[in-house]
Amino acid sequence: MRMRRWRWLTLISLLALVAAACSPSGSGDTTTPVGTTQPQTTEPPGTDAPGTTAPTGEAVEVVWVRGADHPEGQAFIAVLEGFTAATGIEVNYTGLGDDLPTILGTRVENDDPPDVAVLPQPGLLRDLVSRDALMPVSQAVLDGLGANFAQVWTDLATVDGSTYGVYFKAGNKSLVFYDVAAVESSGITLPETWDEWVSVSQELVDGGFTPISVAGADGWTLSDWFENVYVRTAGPELYAQLTNHEIPWTDPSVKTALETMGELIGNPDFVNQGTAGALQVGFVDAIVRVFGSNEAVMIEGPGDIAGIANTEVGAVVGTDLDMFAFPSIDGSPGAVLGGGDVAVALTDNPGAMALLEYLTTPEAVESWAAAGGFTSPNQNLDLSAYPDELSAAVAEGLVNAEVFVFDLSDLVPAALGGTAGAGIWGQLQNWLENPGDVDAILTELEAEAAAAFGG
């Protein structure tokens, strides 16, 4: 009897030991397939234009983030079906989820890339170019880009003089969504300038409201705030220089922007839960606190907010929720901060380039625009293609912006602009916790930027 009990005990602890022994060594390598021993030869990028050759009928493999059962994945598949109908080229689609960068990196390394990838971050495009993994686009694609898109989209997909992709999906991140009922009952007028925004916020506070919900737990929402302010106070030229680290983060223009930003979301009275408390509020939570529990009146962010507010708490565009453009600061021209998804070709399969060419046409994305939750940077896509006035207004703001800048944190190395709790995100979170401490935060941020750009 006694022996048997001890044996059980040994078994339990053995199991614990095996579990412990397996994970530390095994988990470091989960995405590397067993036996990756092929030499890592990468084909040189094609110099001739593959898109001009006639389609051979070979199926094109396409990868993106959303799964085939996700509404966005289905909308994209509808676009691909339109391509097959127009060209007769078959397409196989796979949604890779948030692991797309890792999986793509591994497949490129193993010389088994998909034909076309839609990249959610432009930083990935540069990285893949540096690994010689992308095909420059054909003349036909360049023509399509020139005919339908503002120059900035071609520039964004261009590295060292060669263009590698088509930005066919974009996001407008210069929007402020508000709770219609709260704005009506408080009697404020919607702000058009920064100073009005500050005074309207004070008015809301006096009336017993909390003006702004900030999703401080998600650092990217703070970098969106910062970028929106910076492009307005410093202008697009300095914005570009800061993006490329040609000026340091200790530059006076950065300090000015942070201090300006502090007038609004550095004021604990203006921010739901206070500035430090907002650090524990996630993005979806922050939206729910505006349109669900009515703790705050406004939230700055991307166009997705309308959809999320609808899914989470049933907020209806127009009656419960509306938006205004991020106000101008000291007479700055209307500026839009945006992001986008870029389609790139990784093989010389002629169908790949044909698909890129198709994606430059306004017809390609009409069905997606109609499905909602989608904004196209294509200037020739009729605004009537969008399902409601709000999404048409979001798209109009994007294609008609006097100044358009791409999300800075997406353009800098991921260590600086894409890691939770670190780099720009982490330092802006530190700032939100202690908005007075601008100089120390910028010194630290500059050190991280120098490391990210240097290494």
Add this chain to the structure above:
Amino acid sequence: MTSVEATKQRGARFGVALLFLGPAVLVLLALVVWPAIRTVYDSFYDSAGRNFVGFQNYVDMFRFERMRIAIRNSFIWVIVFPVLVTTTGLVLAVLSERVRWRTAFRLILFMPAAIAILSSGIIWRIMYETDPSRGAINALLNVPAAIINPPGNLQGTAPSTDDVILGDGGLSTTVEIGADGGVVRLGLLRIRAEDLPESTIQAADPVAAGAGTLSGVVWRDIRSGDNQRGVVEEGELGVPAVTVQVVDSAGTIVGSAGSGDDGAFSIDGLDPGTYSAVVPPAEFQGSWGGISWLGPTLITIAAIVAGIWIWGGFALLVIASGLAALPRELQEAARVDGATEFQVFRRITLPLLTPVLGVVFVALTINALKMFDLIVGIAPGSVQDEANVIALEMWRTAFTGLGNRGLGSAIAVFLFVLILPVMLLNIRRFKLDEDRR
């Protein structure tokens, strides 16, 4: 059976054994041994796995503040977590021996171990929310806080004019009572019209009502559009049911009244002179804000507490089964000799339990070193740096963004080296146990 016979038999059955063991060995080679070797190999290469960089990754690793915090936190985990969980398990095991429904009791305590650790992390993250109206723990702490300092009706409000002061003594302003009485206007901001009682109506501007009488109003001094502070305007609402006191220069309360639906109040029987009109501080008492469990300072402690909840049941079960296996004769003998219960526990039970406690302790130490999913679940993005541990930093380095595979592998190897001595200790203990038999 003698050992010679056993060796013979083993030799004869070697082929059969190989046949049966083969698949398992292959799987082990493919899924444990090969990835381990490959990880070590990768740790000497750059982020894309192309160029050999020697020991650079191992040097770089310690240059980052994030990694240093991760090492510090892992150290805290290893020191604190196994001790606390083993102690909790021991106490619960010994106490639950005496409970009649011990199986049910132990089953309930073991249940958290059946929940995915990531889910447990998320459960605790919700329980730890700062706002007492959202987080269960702060809500519990809020109960005594609300009894000691009940939040007032006017919490969060502010006076609308400079001559009205809000301080520790409540809201106060100076009033003059003259020959035909006096007038006072107490304007309030930061109060929503919707939050006022249904019966609230347009505020009434006070007029002097004759000798000895103070006429006043408490009202929400804000309206949309053109809005003057300190002036009772059309569209501004009274604030009802506010107690206003009149205090003379000696600090004595000489009169008091409550405001009506239009915010108006009047206090009689005052001699001419200078007084203060005061709204007592209790009306402005704020509600308790809650402890920021998930803030940068408390996050590791908060996570360890959640860890005790998760692993305490496991420790309890293993220790309890060890307790059940102990020979009762020694304890009985000690009791017969007149030892107290504590002495029996201290001198007999505990020493006999030491091997079991050791097993639990080592398993928990290994768990503490490779702590990962709990932190991912419990720590908001903004405090991931402060909550960081080595295994989490490995994952963040290797698998977020495009990932730095070389550096991530180096951190994995570093973690493995840390775990190795604990594992060896455990294996040695097994051998000793077997020899003893």
